[in-house]
Amino acid sequence: MNAAGGSPLNLRSIDLNLLVIFEALFEERSVVKAATRLGLTASAVSHALRRLRTQFKDPLLTRTPQGMAPTPEAVRLATSFRKAFSEIESAIEVRGGFDPATARRTFHLRLSDYVDVLLLPRLCIHLSSVAPGVSLSVQSFDMYQPSDRVEYEGVEIRLSVSRGRSVLSASRRILDDQWMVLMRKGHPAASEPMTLDRYLSLGHLKVSGVGSSILDEILAERGLARRVMIQVPTWLGMVPVIESTDLIAAMPAHWMDSVLSGSDCVAVPMPLPELGLSIDAVWHPRNEHDAGHRWFRELIHQIFEEAYDKSRVLR
Template identity: 30%
Template sequence: MELKDIDLNLLVVFNQLLVDRRVSIVAEKLGQTQPAISNALNRLRRLLGDELFLRTSKGMEPTSLSIQLAEPIAYALSAIHSTLNQQALFDPERTSRTFTIGMTDIGEIYFLPRLMDTLAGIAPNISINTVRNTTINLKDGMESGHVDLAVGLLPQLKTGFFQQRLFEQKYVCLMRRGHALDKKKISVEEFSEAEHVMVVAPGTGHAKLDEAIERKGIRRNIRLSVPHFVAVGHILSTTNMIATVPERYARQCLAPFNLRFLEHPVDLPETGINVFWHAKFHKEPGNQWLRRLMFDLFSDKKNAAGSTPMQEPAGR
């Protein structure tokens, strides 16, 4: 017998008859008529080739086959019910769920310390994985549910995705304290002539800022290119190079590396940093909880209630 040949509602009737043993009570509990329950039982009898229940003065008594089927069917229905209703059972204080967030290394530096510290207090068993949000598989990963959220400037996430703005970030010049340019203001000429370390990060907002500088016809004396931000603080602290970096990242580096940042001499547009999630998981409670937490911790524009105003899926 194939599952496609069985109406699962028949198994619901079967399971309830095992409990109540009377057609009238089963009909009332399932919100159906007594003839409908009798008809369902007759259909199941024909499928299984057994009487399943025999009428007695004590009610409907199960046959030996029904007794044999009782436990596995009850278990299977319970598993289906739990699976379909597990969304409503999300409890951050008790769950041991692992969430995966797509972000760059600069996102890890800025978001993770505060996020993990907060989780330790309100959701001690929740774990976080991060993946690079520049990967070509990010869209598929989010659609399949392997990646819960992504954070950044991600224009490739359009149709089928929701997004919510966290903040606008501006760019600054970062350098060591005592640098020759460590003063109130630097000119475009001084910026251009200085030695630069540049982070090459295709597909990110930072890459777009590099393009904006080039479009303005400003040439930089780039002495070093690296693929990530992790080493930038270490490099600047012991060299005469400077770097164009997001202000929030710069603030994280000041004390650990004895650095200083200045207003950028080039008029650069601010970059919007958003949280993205796939429309399939828009109403999934765990996903809702995590993105609300991200909004509460990092948004510059929380409303009075601290909830997350949602945008429609991009591209729809």
């Protein structure tokens, strides 16, 4: 590898322990947090950062009002180092396997509130029971971009926008669901068949996001549109609005069990049978054969299978 603006570096001249510290600094963007993660003092990590800057002839991390930010050279180095670290970790895990009961590892997730209500409680219960040393870092799709850690190390649980089977090589379909129409029990349309004409004539509460966009795209292809009266950013808090108005909302069927059991709402099938709700688990291809990563992905798939089997009666 070459340092920015410098002569080629000999691997033997580099203290490989510094690269581990560099990885922690890059991910934590904080000397104190990196030191805590590594079990070192902040002074030792600061000293290591100075050595890294000298070694690579680059500031690597600079202070900003939002905290420490990586330089372009640091991003380049981190991307390369991750590939090398992953190969080393995979080689070790292939030999020793992955034992969730004794593992010390953080798994990274990025998901939307389409699925977190179903997944997170069950996942946390399972991890605390069978993998007490495993921790979980969750990031929302509300954020503009995933962190590098999620992009390279984690799993994304996201809505498939292909309207069909996933074509991504590093992915797995974990849920094929359908949309339901949610309304209050005393709604004038609750006792009548939900035709497409009736659906379009009613006032709608729309939750922003990929799922609602797909619904509007399919309607637009037919030259149709629903009458959106209120638009909100997340699912949280929408049920009280539906309970107290004559608005209706499109909602995933796998939510119905938890929503209907504690609310004054009813649900009927969406009058667009071709509109499915497919959700995929997606990960970076380099993690395909990582034993721990495979275990985590299988656990997520198992949770969705078990949870959704219980709700099929609603379909």
